[in-house]
Amino acid sequence: MKKLTAPFIICIAVISACSTRHQVATHISANASIANNGKVLTSLWQQRAAEYKALCFQAYNMAKFRIDEAVKQQAGKPLAVVTDIDETLLDNSPEDARAAINNEDFSTAKWKHWTAQSAADTVPGAPDFFKYAASKGVTVFYITNRDEDERIGTLKNLQKFNLPNADDAHLLLKGQSSSKEDRRQQVLANYNIVLLCGDNLADFDALYDNRPAEDKREATTELLKQKFGSKYIVLPNPTYGDWEGALYNFNYKLTPAQKDSVIKAKLKVN
Numbered sequence: 001m002k003k004l005t006a007p008f009i010i011c012i013a014v015i016s017a018c019s020t021r022h023q024v025a026t027h028i029s030a031n032a033s034i035a036n037n038g039k040v041l042t043s044l045w046q047q048r049a050a051e052y053k054a055l056c057f058q059a060y061n062m063a064k065f066r067i068d069e070a071v072k073q074q075a076g077k078p079l080a081v082v083t084d085i086d087e088t089l090l091d092n093s094p095e096d097a098r099a100a101i102n103n104e105d106f107s108t109a110k111w112k113h114w115t116a117q118s119a120a121d122t123v124p125g126a127p128d129f130f131k132y133a134a135s136k137g138v139t140v141f142y143i144t145n146r147d148e149d150e151r152i153g154t155l156k157n158l159q160k161f162n163l164p165n166a167d168d169a170h171l172l173l174k175g176q177s178s179s180k181e182d183r184r185q186q187v188l189a190n191y192n193i194v195l196l197c198g199d200n201l202a203d204f205d206a207l208y209d210n211r212p213a214e215d216k217r218e219a220t221t222e223l224l225k226q227k228f229g230s231k232y233i234v235l236p237n238p239t240y241g242d243w244e245g246a247l248y249n250f251n252y253k254l255t256p257a258q259k260d261s262v263i264k265a266k267l268k269v270n
Helices: 006-017 034-048 050-072 093-101 108-116 126-135 148-160 181-188 214-223 242-247 256-266
Strands: 079-083 139-143 192-198 232-234
Touching (some): 034 093, 034 256, 050 079, 050 126, 050 232, 079 126, 079 181, 093 108, 126 139, 139 181, 181 192, 242 256
Parallel strands (some): 079 139, 079 192
């Protein structure tokens, strides 16, 4: 009998643990990369761990407190909340799991096939919070780096859950730049932004733009530490984001083997 590799064993364990609601592909590569095996497990955590739900509830419970405070102090321009969409409001873990368990790197075409289905569920606590904010007279803006050709599927997905302000006027897609600063400024022209919600630090501040290195990201986070939980509400996403890009110096052309070498070099191991 052929000896199974450790990644193969991990993937088999994941398949046996997954619910029928989140079925995964049955074809598993015995040579799956460390990076993709990690994404299998993080997707499983996002789908199954009560701890993940607790962190999301914690974030959105804090957001409700901040809304209540802002409404009491309201003066001048009307209030708004700005939110990211992916892994902040919509849960894309089924697509992340599909790619990872098949040992696939990110594919724009396959991602857009997923978003066109409008099949994503919501992040725990998110619909309740945004509906609560709207009930207090706070306008919701969705600033996302999805592309313009994803507009129809995105709106349909948001509207499926009766989310407030889920219309063309309040959905600000990527356009020419992945930086969200210009779009935040568009909102600020007519509203006072009391909260920003996101899973990636560039969702909050332009200091995280232009692909800063890991040490710069850490220094910026230290500089802005008073805003987290106050004006910035962060949702957990261990599967992807600028944290991963910074790990690889934002070189998205690395092969799986090269990514694994970076992970081995940077990971603390006893």
